[in-house]
Amino acid sequence: ILTLIFINILLQGLVTLVTGGASGLGRATVERFVKQGAKVIIGDLPTSKGNELATELGSSAIFAPLNVTSEADIQNALDLGIKEFGKLDVLVNAAGVAVAYKTYNSQKKAPHLLEDFERIIKINTIGTFNVIRLAVGHMVNNEANVDGQRGVIINTASVAAYDGQIGQAAYAASKGAVVSMTLPIARDLSRDGIRVVTIAPGLFDTPLLALLPEKVRIFLAKSIPFPQRLGKPEEFAQLTQAIVENPLLNGETIRLDGALRMQP
């Protein structure tokens, strides 16, 4: 019995799709999961470094070029994963984009472009849901463990879902929706034995943030109560592993932010 429980909490052999897996938080998750013995499908844009990463990681990882908003792309990625690794146990949704535009720019006398708002919602919110709804169709085929569990889904929101800053109307709305759908999706999938948990990261040191000048990055880090530094992508990856391993986490969003509450 002890051995069985032990095996259950390891990532060994778990097949995982990580969207946004070629960069930042997704990439750290890919690397950690491969180290822990999982098989990983790196889902990312064709223009990303997904192929290079897969080559670097060897036979435990494959690259599936995709746009999270496309039904065909996701189906192809899932089929590729099944062909290569035989099943799908875990989905980590880490693909996402950020923009910063005010609702109305009074200097330029210009309203926020509707296309920009729509694009962010399309990728962050609809893209996340698109991958979830299609991945579930494969997870339900898994043999259930002692708890009846067949799969785990992890989404990436943001602390902007709760305290969005100036210029973050679209981004905050897109991530707020990810937080809001976590519970109903967990409820929807409870009969299938699939857990759904969302992480709301604070400020992490990824290529997304590297675009900012060093001065701004230092200023941002100082706004974090403790520890007063940007999060390391490995710390995000560590939480994804903990979520997979802990059978009671479900239907919840976890802030991972060093107590950061973003100011206007």
Ligand SMILES: NC(=O)c1ccc[n+]([C@@H]2O[C@H](COP(=O)([O-])OP(=O)(O)OC[C@H]3O[C@@H](n4cnc5c(N)ncnc54)[C@H](O)[C@@H]3O)[C@@H](O)[C@H]2O)c1
């Ligand atoms: N870095 C932070 O401080 C921070 C904070 C809060 C939330 N987040 C969220 O975490 C997630 C990962 O962010 P990151 O910092 O690692 O950024 P990143 O830019 O390093 O990685 C994001 C990845 O998503 C991919 N991607 C973008 N649009 C896509 C699409 N349409 N289809 C498929 N892939 C797509 C990109 O190619 C990239 O590889 C995002 O959802 C982001 O909003 C990041």
Ligand SMILES: *[C@@H]1O[C@H](CO)[C@@H](O)[C@H](O)[C@H]1NC(C)=O
């Ligand atoms: C992904 O698809 C969305 C719309 O479906 C589109 O707006 C976006 O440009 C696409 N991204 C890339 C990089 O092709």
